[in-house]
Amino acid sequence: MAQQVLQHGAPVHRALQGAMAAPVQFVPQDDLPEGAAYEQHIFETRRVPTRDNLHDFFNGLVWLQFPQAKRRLNELQAGAIVAHGIGAVRGPLRDALTVFDENGALLDAPAPIWQALQAREWTRLFVDLRPLWHEARLLLFGHALLEKLAAPRKPIVAHVYRAQCAMDSVANADAWLAQQMEPGHWAGKPFSPLPVLGVPGWWAANEDPSFYADAQVFRPPRVLAGPTS
Structure with missing residues (x-):
C-alpha cells in the first residue's frame, strides 16, 4: 500500500503513515529541531523525521514490521545519549x-x-x-x-x-x-x-x-x- 501511495507522488512520511498502525508517527524531516539528537527526539516525541528517499522509506517499513524491536532499540539509543551525550x-x-x-x-x-x-x-x-x-x-x-x-x-x-x-x-x-x-x-x-x-x-x-x-x-x-x- 505504501508503495502505491509513493507511486502517486506522496511524500514518504505520508505514504508510511497511511500504511498500517505503528507505535510512532512518521513526519517530515523538518520536524527534527536543529541540534536535536535524532534517536532521542524519536524516543521523546514518538515522531520519526523522514526524508523523501529510499533509505528512510525502508526504515519506516521496518518500524511497521518490527515495532517492538525498533522501539526497544530506540529506547536504548536514547538512554545512552542521555547518559553519555553525543561525542565524536x-x-x-x-x-x-x-x-x-x-x-x-x-x-x-x-x-x-x-x-x-x-x-x-x-x-x-x-x-x-x-x-x-x-x-x-x-x-x-x-x-x-x-x-x-x-x-x-x-x-x-x-x-x-x-x-x-x-x-x-x-x-x-x-x-x-x-x-x-x-x-x-x-x-x-x-x-x-x-x-x-x-x-x-x-x-x-x-x-x-x-x-x-x-x-x-x-x-x-x-x-x-x-x-x-
Whole structure:
C-alpha cells in the first residue's frame, strides 16, 4: 500500500503513515529541531523525521514490521545519549545498535551452518552444507541493508544475530528480538557477518561454487598475532 501511495507522488512520511498502525508517527524531516539528537527526539516525541528517499522509506517499513524491536532499540539509543551525550565516537552499545539497525538480520539455521558461519568457512557453509539451507530462515531487519539490496552487489554484508525463537511469523520474531536487546549483551556485538548474496537461492551466480572464491567478499578469518619473544 505504501508503495502505491509513493507511486502517486506522496511524500514518504505520508505514504508510511497511511500504511498500517505503528507505535510512532512518521513526519517530515523538518520536524527534527536543529541540534536535536535524532534517536532521542524519536524516543521523546514518538515522531520519526523522514526524508523523501529510499533509505528512510525502508526504515519506516521496518518500524511497521518490527515495532517492538525498533522501539526497544530506540529506547536504548536514547538512554545512552542521555547518559553519555553525543561525542565524536559512539560508545560500544550505540555502535552495536547502529550496526544492527542499519544492516542487521535474524538467522534461524541448523547448528552446522552457524558453526561454519562463525568460523568463516565459506566453502563449507555455502557449498558443502548447501542442502541444509532449506532448513534455514533469514529475516532482514536493517533498513540500509534493504536499500543496498534494491541494487544488489556481491559485497553486501548483513550482520546476523542467531534466532532462537519460533520464526513462523514476523510478529513472533519481533517480540523475541526486543527481549534480546539487553545492553550488556548487545554492546558485545553478538553478530556474525554474512555476505547475503552467497545464500543459496538469493543470487543465481552462486550456483557456481567458484562464486565463493572471491576473497575480497568471502574473507578468511582474522589470524591474531601471538606474543613476540
